[in-house]
Amino acid sequence: MNIEKIIVDNFASYKGKCELRFNTLGKTISIAGNTGSGKTTLVIDALTFALFGKAYGSDLEKSRGWVVRGPAGKAYVELVFSIDEVKYLVRRSVIASQGRSESEATLYRVIYDGDGEKITAVARGSREVDQKIRELIHMDYKTFMNTVIVRQGDVSGIVEAKPSDVRRIFEEAFGLDFSTALEKAKAEKNLREKRLEEIRGEITQLKRRISEREEVVKQLNSLIFEVNNLNRKREELKTEINKLEDEERTVQRELDETKSKLLTIEEKIEKLNEIDREIKTLEENVLSYIKEVEEEDEYRRRYNDRRSKLSILYEAMPQIIEIQNAETILMEKRKLQNDIKKELVKIEYEKLINELDLFKQNIEREDEIISKKHKLKLRIDEIKGRINVLNEQIRELDSIRNILDVAIEKGEITSCPICGADLTIEKAIKLSDHYSNEINTKIEEKLKLEKHLSVLEEDLDKVEYELDKVKQYKALINPTTEKIRRWTELNEKLNEVSLEIHDLEEKINEEGRALSLRLGKTYTYREAQDTIKAIEREIDEIQVKLDKISEEKVRLSEIRSTIKKLSEERSRLVAETSSYNIIKENFNKLKSKLMEIDKLLDNNREKLNSLSKEIGLIEGRIEENKRKLNEISRLEEELNKLNKEKESLEREIRVYEIIVNDIFSTQGLPLRLLRSRIREVNSYLQNYARKLLRDIRVLIDLSEDKINFKVIRRVDGIDDEKDLSTYSGGEKTLIGFCIRLALAKALARRIGSKVRFLIIDEGLGPLSKDLRSSILEALVELTNEYDKIIVISHMEDIRDSAVFDSRVNIYKDENGNSKIQIPE
Template identity: 20%
Template sequence: MIPLKLKLTNFLSYHSAEVDFAGIKLACLCGENGAGKSALLAGMTWALWGKARDKVSDDELIASGAQEMAVDFEFGLGDHLYRVLRQRSKMKGGESRLIFQVCQTDTGIWMPLNEPSIRGTQHRIDETLRMDYDTFINSAFLLQGRADEFARKAPGDRKKVLAEILGLSYYDRLEVKAKGKRQEVENKLRDIDNLLTMLQHQIAELPAQRRLARETGDMVLALDQQLEAQVTVVEQLAARASRLEALHDESVKLEQRITQATDERQTAENALHKAQADIARHTALLAKRDEVERGFADLLATRNLLEAMNTRLSQYHTLSGRKTAAEGEIKMGRTDLEHRLDKVQTRIREVEAMSSRVAEYEAELERQRSLLAGFELTEQQAEAARQRIEDYKRLISNLEVDNERLNAEMKSLRDRLTMLKKSDHQRCPVCDSELGEGGYARIEQHYIADGTERKEQVARNQRRVDELRLMLGQAETDLIKLNRQLDGRINAEKQETRAADRLSDAQKAGEQLADLRQQLADLLAQLDANAYAPKARQELASVQQEIAALGYDESAHEELRRRNRELADFERRERELREAQSRLLLAEQAATHAQATRNDKTAIIEQYQAHYDQLAAQLEGYDELRRQLDDARGKKAVIEQQRGDALRQQTEAEQRVRQLQDNERERDDKVEERKLAADDKGIYDELVQAFGRKGVQAMIIDSALPELEENANELLGRMTDGRMTVRLETQRPTSKGDSTVETLDLKIADGGGYRSYELYSGGEAFRINFAVRVAMSKLLAHRAGARLQTLIIDEGFGTLDGNGRERLIQAIRAVQSDFECILVITHIDELKDEFPYRLEVTKGQDGSHVELMTG
């Protein structure tokens, strides 16, 4: 991976910056502390892996005052050009976007490599680079203050990092696949074993099932013989019963006919009794003809009289309604007159009360007018106070404006005095004229005197402003008090208006009193003379005359109603009398017919009964024969059920025998299949061990360690004059000393034997870290697939003296040919000139900026 172009937007201290790395092989990033040097490289890692600084969220990376950020990074890898654009927004609860593209060599068009999700796209970037963030910062990127990132890890973690650099994750994936295949085979073996156990358990039933099939077959043969004998018995009994069946059916039909004839004879008997009762009733009714006819005639006469009386009653009700209406109108006229009388009397009392308070209202009006006269003086005082406040504010404003002018003039004088002091005292710095002898002193004294005069005037103005502010405060206090006093004026004006209205109403009331008293006298005279509702009184007199002329008698009317109720039954009796003669003839005919029918049915019943008795004698023993036949059929059904059960058991047993025989053949097949699966498991066991950490991976690490040690010691020797060397140990004895464990320890020799890395610090520790990390970067740069080819060193010189820094620069130049791009961050000025390219980073009010410089 070779950086080519980096564009930052609102990322950390960069609001907008773009760096073109094309053609840069060795360069330093320089600038003051905090200028944004490390932020530039953090942009690369955030674009590639979404990580920039530990324990810092994406939203915290957004520049202050911005809502979103973006990093656009282009890099070369092999023969291809790639681009990663990562964006982050605080809006909508936080939203991220990641774009991964590759450039077509022939067209220059960017083609998308995105997956459906950000996680999927990130995984594709990792696969393209053949490394993740942790591998990058443990090898090719020496982070600020974390040059010992690799060395301070636990031995096991160091070995994982080295394995990642060597691309051993490929073997991890192979190991996982081999374990998966082995697990599939193990699952298959377990399934086969479970199936064999089940089959063996089932096959053990085979002898018992064969025995059961034979026994049930014998039972079926025996039941067939029993069934054949019972069928013969049933057929013999059924033949005997069929011969008596016709006689039995005939006897049942005859019994039904006897029952029907008996019911019909009883119906005729009932009809005869009813006809005889009707004859007696109709004969008795015809005997009372004269009585019924006289009563019916009286009923008709009474009803005629009652109808005439009902007509008079209807007329009487109409006249009574008119009378009630006239009386109601008369009553309403009197009520209305009395209501008008009450209103006039009430108004007279009100007017008398109001006219009696004229003097009181005149005094109240005079008192309110006196109060309003007092408010006029207070209003004049308030207006004067407001005018004073305006005057004081205007004076204060004028004085403050004057002070601003004086202060500006004093500043101008100070600036001229400063220019004068910095001049050569021969020419005026303002007008460029010759000062002459004593001219400098004279002008200086003139500037000082003018400044003093303006300063004193400013002081005088300020004292006058302070005095005016005190006076302004007093005037504002006075105005507040006066306004509070004036708050009662509105209420006084309302009271004055109210008093004037009351006085006017009382005076008008006195003028109305005589007229109201005359109205009262007129109304009382009308009430005494009943001079109201004249039309209603005329209607009432007319209605009373008509009622008298009608002559309606309520008691006579009630007597006719009672007489009508007493004679009402003669209407029914007269109707029955008219019907009795014809119904008597019909009843006599019905009696004759019913008697003849009763006699006929009696003869038929006697004939049916005699024939039924003959059949009963012939059917003697029929019921016992039916019972025997039912018993024989029941026994036959039981034998058939037993035979069906035995046959079903025989069939099930024979099917089970065939199934178990199939299980025997399946067992033999599974035994052979298990042998093949066990052979496959042995192969996968060997592959898992071969692809594991102790197999091929351990061999590759062991083969790579000599190259890593050689490169590290070459650099370390240059930086220490051959005084220090490093050794990487992959195994060490256990605490008991009876075996070894896998590890990756750093042992350092400095002339006094080998010691652990942890015993070194400061400049020595940095030299060791630098040598090991650069050696790992070289290893990563030449690794098939990864091709990082970039080395980044962030602030690694602070712990070194001048000689150490010189040796470190020499070491960097020595490995320059192994990398396509080396970037070194430093804030030490004397190191800048050691690099052919410099990226100068500065920070201002609008954020950080970067500028490429050469030489």
Template identity: 20%
Template sequence: MIPEELHLRNFLSHRESDLDLRGVHVASLVGDNGAGKSALLDGITWAVWGRARTPYGHDDELVHHGETAAEVEFVFRMPYQGGEEQRFRILRRREQQTRRAVISVLDFQIQSETGWRSLNGNSVRETQSRIVEHLGLDYDTFINSAYLRQGHADEFTVQTPADRKRVLGVILGLDQWERYAERAKQALAVVQVQEKELARRLSEIEKELARRAEYQATLSQAEAEAQEAALHVHQAQEELNALTRVQEQVIALKRQIEETQRRKDEELARLTELQRQRSDHQERRETYQRLLEQAPAIESRLREYQTALDEERTWSEKLGQAARLQEKKSQAEKAIAREAEALRERIRVLEREATRKEQALTALRASLEQDIREKQGQIRSYQDRLPTAEFLGILEDLEGQLEFTAQVAQELEHARTDLQKSQLTRTGLAERNRQLKTLMEETKERLDALAQAEATCPLCRQALTPTHQTKLLQQLQAEGSAMAEEHRRNTQLIRDSQAQEAALERQMREHDQTLRTRTRLEQQITRMQQQLEQAEEARNRIGAIEGEIAACQARLEAGDYGEAEREALKQVQGEIAGIETQLQADDYGREARAALEKVLAALAELGYDATAHDALKARVRTLASAESDYRELEKARVGVQGEEEALKRLALECAAQEQRRAQLELDQSAQQAAIEALLPQLETLPQIQQSVQAARNKEVSARQMVGAARQQLAALDTQERRRTQLQEQQTALLRRSAVLKELRDAFGVNGIPAMIIEHALPLFELEANRLLEQLSGGRMHVRFDTQRETKSGSIRETLDILISDEKGSRPYENYSGGEQFRVNFAIRVALARLLAQRAGMRPRALFVDEGFGSLDADGRQRLVEAVKAVQDDFDLILVITHIEELRDAFPVRIQVSKTETGSFVELL
């Protein structure tokens, strides 16, 4: 089981908390005492098994104070039906509808491709059984192995030997041996039925074996007939083999003729190809010779083309210059036109500006009049916000009520602190009483043992002298009395704490009722104070607005507005008149006009003639092929010699090809003559083949008779072996019957289960000591004994834990709290690994809840190193601590904090 997500709703101190553990390997779960750290693991165990730290069946205490329902949703991964890992989800909810009516909901689901699919049974109890069945792990085994619960790290260590064996037996899967006993009984009944069937089959086999002599005579006669037929087959086959060899020679000669014909065809095709190549080379040679005869004319035409091309380039350059001058001319003319249009556009802009200035003057007067009306309206609005005497009286009364709730909140916080301290003290006292009860029982056993006449030392197992026996008895009686007195004092203190806690809870409920009005009072007072501040602001604003109204009225009466607009209007009208005069006199575009005159003069000086240029371009196009003709001429001068050499080579190859073809004709004639000489020998082949087939048929028939006779005898041999096998099976069944009876007894608690524990303990002990040596620096060692000698001298099955250090062996209780925690941690990690090995996989998760406080600095460091040393063996390790120096000792930190509204979780 690998936890992935945990969602708590009104569970213990968590009103609403969500924890996503996907991607987390090793993390510390940190927070102050009472912040709600252990409640997260309680949420996991309650969701999966319906069990938490509260007494079994007291789930009402899990619901957040003041709420009626608690809910936990837990998502985890694990293998499903022996296949790949899949995600599972468990949702457990408890709702208290009335004092006696409680609704419990348990939902078990598996994630599929289409979503979450239900695995529920017909009831909550059946669904819970399915969850345990899928996990292969119950609650007690979990808290004794993979979960070091707060205050219960010694859950396994302090149990009685019998309970330790039970936990170890569950982890090792020993409960299956009861099922094996029942299966042994069923198997015994089956064996008895099989014995009857074997006796019947043995009787039938004996009858069949009595016919062996009859089958042997039939075989001898069939073998003689088969031998004679085989001789006839051999003689006929010799004749057939001779003719077959002649036939194979004929076939080989025919293949040779076909191969020769194929080669003749290939040689003819090669000769045809050579003749084609020869013709191609002759044509190319004649073409090259014709070009060489035209060489003077081609070279003259090339020179004429190059002269025309040079003249055309000169005219093209003039054309480019003329085009550029025409472009400049067009640009100058456009520039003159643009400047004229710009002046006309400026007049239009100025006219629109003049109109806007006139409109602005009119709007300014209207705006001042509107401002006066709006400010008068604002004064009326602010006057409505001024406070009344009744309003001020209500505010004073509410402030008094709020001051009283602050005193109640302080008293509530003190009560909560006192309640937590009392609960912690009571839990410690209860745990101490459980330990005292166990110790007193063990002390009583030791007193009973010492009271015997021949008592032995519990440490060295040596006989005690009467003096030593008396001294030990007195010492144990004193220890027992001291523990009983401490147990009585603790019991009285527990009763006192319970009474004090009840009184504190009543006080807290009363204060909670009072404090529910605090938020309402604070909100109401805040709103009224805001209204006072708004009223003061309104009073100040009224005076300012009245001054603004007087100033606006004075400006209207004096006409003191729009001076800038009036001055701007005069300037705009003057600029319009100046531009109109400039347009009428053509007094614009002086640079563009000068550039236009220069361009016109340059065009006249260039003297470009477009007609003459077009005629020259036509001449160049006519002579354009002169270059390609010249390249072909150069190619002919080089290629004519190569064609002469190729024609000579092809003539030699054609002659050689004709010679090879004539030789193949001769070879083919010789092969045909050889075939005609061999054919007369093959005329008798059909008659010989028929003789061989007839002889073979006779031989096959005779051998079939031999095979049938041998098969009958072989069947008798098989039956004899079968008889032997059945007799052996009969003997084996008798032995199996006896074995099944022994197995039925061996599957008891003192049989194979005890052997399994004996076999598993060395590995368990080795793993625990490996980690314990690391935690203690090699000082401490733990050993498990499975047998103990009773008072009567017999051997009793047990599971004792023996701890030793450099001072020797001592009882678990005589070690310090830090040493005890090291032992507990090492044993619990070994149990977690043993649990995982039973399922054939490595451990998945380990939860360590507190325990660091009992260690010194060196011990805490060793424990951190031990956790890191085993981190690769687990998919998830959560270490819960409130010690500051350990909060950042691991890669991921999960912070749990608590406020007045409840606990919340942050993943850092």
């Protein structure tokens, strides 16, 4: 196996895509750079990530996620490697986010055809790719780390470890750690021993149960004998039952036949009874019909009678109607007569005549009253004139007396109001008294006149009243004359109506008499109608009755013929049912016989039942015993199986004892295998020591469970073996380096694959500068064993050593991202 090219992208300290082509570099390559610049990351971590999905020297699966830059993102690696001239390309990436990671992987085969390189996938997905790579390179991660890579820690660790730990380191390197296998073998052994113990217990129990077999067989035989006996008895009983059942069937059949005969006869008897009942009813019907038919004549007579009465009534009907009409008219006339009489009374003829006279007399006095009125009016006017003159005179006299009275009152001398002469108080007083008397006389006269005037005015009122009366009478004269005329007219009408009433009464009396002679009584129109209706109804009823009677007559003859037929059938049935008693007796006999048989049968069946039950019980027991026997056979088989299992367990336990005690014990197989491997390592170690250590020889010594390193120095031509601790630090590192190289070589040979490259990561740690350069020179000699020897170091002298064909510088840029630089 060899590496050709590695590409990283966003991988640990590398940001973006970085590529390193080993195939363009020489055989010896120096990878140089400061501490933490990214050397190991590129050459070892990217390599193990691509091949095994692991990094940072950790065997843990989760280590693949550690290479992601920062808390989240995708890291990618591509590796081209070759095995026996066949090229492969593996691509792996891991995406981490929120503490979880997901990985992808694909392995391709790289084929060169005329046009260039082509790839075809040979495995996909982490699991498949892991498996395929392991098959190709014949190494797991651990072996790869021990075979291809030499790290400083490995080198110093191996020489400084305790001898017992060194053995463990070698065992692990060669995959000879059998401790888990030993534990497993012990566990298996224990498991088997435990099972063996169980089986022994089970076998003892089985044997005990199998020993019951003889007893079970004995019981089974006796039960079979018993059941055979019972079965025979049961067969006998069954035969008897069969016989009885045959007999039962025969009797039952006879009984059924008899029963059906009886039923037929009973039906006929029933029929007979029915006929008797029917005849009886019919005869009763006949009697009632006869009675009704006998009434026929009476109905016919009544029918004719009613008919003739009806025809008389029909004939008289116009006359009845005429009388009825005349009576109606009579009633109307009488009402009219009454009304006229009432009106005549109301008119008060005598009073009217008197009034008319009064009116005429008054009207004749009209002129006389008018001239009386005229005279009265003249007289009144004259008196009124005289009263006015008196009033004037009184007023004048009164005003003179007032003037005088005022002067008298004041005591002044005044002049006479008439002649103008001076007057004294005494004269004035006399004069005033004179005027007062004068005034009184005038007033008396005026009062007399006024009295007369009122009498005259009263008379005038009377005359006026009389004139009004005359006017009224004039107005009343015409209506009164009219009323009198009406009275005369009504009086004439009354005479007329009275005559008519008389005529009508005569006529009604006459015709009524004639009709009552014909009909035996007088009928009003209503009565006549009602009577006609009643007679018609009666005629209808009689008609119905007569119809019914004629129907009954027909029915009667029918019934008579039915009775005759029924009587005939009856005599036939009487003859047919005469054997009833004999058959009935036979039926009863058969019935009691059947009952006897049934009883016997029940008895026998019961016996059979209990016998069957007994047999069932015994058969159950037989079955149980058979089951027991089967179970015993099964147990015997089981015993056989258990015995076989026991034997094989005992054999296996013996084997495991050998494995535990002889093979996997520290003294066993591992020791032998390790011895052979160490022999191999020793032979390579001699070779490397000769080249790198010159006068020092190293031998790996395996004794019991420890590995010691025997270091022999040739001092003055004589071998001197001293403890490792007596050697210098640099010498110890060199010894460790040789051992590590020898181990790597032995491993590479073991796994059968030719590992064509070696990576030494700071493997030359504490060596002096001289020693480092001499080792580097010695390494060149390894170039015939490896196609590529890659030395990683931060030391300048190593970097600059002339032994390297190619140099690669790794550095971190100003942003802290790892970068690759290959100097010209």
